[in-house]
Amino acid sequence: MFSTVAVNGEVRHWETLRLGDFAQGYFFGAGFFTTFRVEAGRPLFLGRHLARLGRxxxxxxxTVHAPPPHVLREDAVRESLRHCLEADAALGVDFTGVGKLAASDGQLLLTFRSxxxxxxxxxxxxxxxxVAAPGAYRHGDPMPNHKGLSYFRQYSLMADLPLLGNEVGHACELPTANVFFHLGDVLATPPLGAPCLPGIVRELLLEAGHVGDLPVVERDIRITDLVDARACVFTNSAALAVGVTRLFGKALPDSLALAVRVREDVKAMASRVE
Incomplete structure (x- = not known):
C-alpha cells in the first residue's frame, strides 16, 4: 500500500494516522469499504461505489458513525483522489491500480495499492x-449484501477460493467475487438473497441484460446443478472478470473467451460514463 492517503478529503500519510480516530472500525468492524479500479488516474464507476457505500x-x-455527507459526494472524492496522486510521485497523476474507500468513525479513508x-x-x-463450502452462508442473511470492515472470513478463504453456498445447497459467491454460470441458454448469477454482495460489475451486467447473445439473469443455482455448466466467470472491480477453466473437475474451456467479452463490455461501459 502507498503511504499517501486522504482522510475526509485531507491528504495525509499512513504513518501519521491515529488508531483512536478509527477505533470502532478497528475493534468492532463497525464500518464499510469499497474497492475500485483506477486506470490512468481515473476511478472506474466511482459513483456506483459511493452509492453502495451510502446504502x-x-x-x-x-451502529456505524458515518462520515459527513459532503465528503461522500462523488466530486469531493474525485478531488481528494486527484490531490493524492499529485502529491505523491510514487503514485503520479497517471496511476493505474486499486483505490479503497473505508467509512467508519465519522471518517472516509482513501488508500491506494498496486x-x-x-x-x-x-x-x-x-x-x-x-472446492465448495455449502452452508457457509444462511439464505436471506442481509449481512453479505454489505462490504463490512469485518472481512476476516473472506480474507481467510482467498487462497483456496471456494464457492460459498448456503444451507439449502444454493451457490452464493466466491470470497471476493461474484460468480456467473453459463447454464442452458443464459448466464446466471445468484440473487442477493442467496446471499451475495451486490458487486458493481455484477450490477452492470444485470443492467445490460446480456453478454453478447447470452441473456444475463438472477436465479437460485443449486451447486449440484453446476455439473451442467458450460462456462463460468467471476467478477470484481479489481480484475473485472476472470474465466474459471475447471469447475469441480470439469473442464470449461469456453470460460476464457466469455471473460474476455465481459471485460470488453465493462470497459466500454466505463468509457461511456466519462
Whole structure:
C-alpha cells in the first residue's frame, strides 16, 4: 500500500494516522469499504461505489458513525483522489491500480495499492475452482449484501477460493467475487438473497441484460446443478472478470473467451460514463 492517503478529503500519510480516530472500525468492524479500479488516474464507476457505500451506511445508522455527507459526494472524492496522486510521485497523476474507500468513525479513508501481481495472469490463464463450502452462508442473511470492515472470513478463504453456498445447497459467491454460470441458454448469477454482495460489475451486467447473445439473469443455482455448466466467470472491480477453466473437475474451456467479452463490455461501459 502507498503511504499517501486522504482522510475526509485531507491528504495525509499512513504513518501519521491515529488508531483512536478509527477505533470502532478497528475493534468492532463497525464500518464499510469499497474497492475500485483506477486506470490512468481515473476511478472506474466511482459513483456506483459511493452509492453502495451510502446504502450500507444508511442501513446501519445507529451502529456505524458515518462520515459527513459532503465528503461522500462523488466530486469531493474525485478531488481528494486527484490531490493524492499529485502529491505523491510514487503514485503520479497517471496511476493505474486499486483505490479503497473505508467509512467508519465519522471518517472516509482513501488508500491506494498496486494491482495484484497475478491479475494479468489470471485474466489470461483463468482460475480453477475445485472446492465448495455449502452452508457457509444462511439464505436471506442481509449481512453479505454489505462490504463490512469485518472481512476476516473472506480474507481467510482467498487462497483456496471456494464457492460459498448456503444451507439449502444454493451457490452464493466466491470470497471476493461474484460468480456467473453459463447454464442452458443464459448466464446466471445468484440473487442477493442467496446471499451475495451486490458487486458493481455484477450490477452492470444485470443492467445490460446480456453478454453478447447470452441473456444475463438472477436465479437460485443449486451447486449440484453446476455439473451442467458450460462456462463460468467471476467478477470484481479489481480484475473485472476472470474465466474459471475447471469447475469441480470439469473442464470449461469456453470460460476464457466469455471473460474476455465481459471485460470488453465493462470497459466500454466505463468509457461511456466519462
Amino acid at each position: 450500507s451506511l444508511a442501513a446501519f445508522p445507529t 494491482s495484484a501481481p497475478d491479475t494479468e495472469r489470471l485474466q489470461r490463464e483463468g482460475r480453477i475452482i475445485e
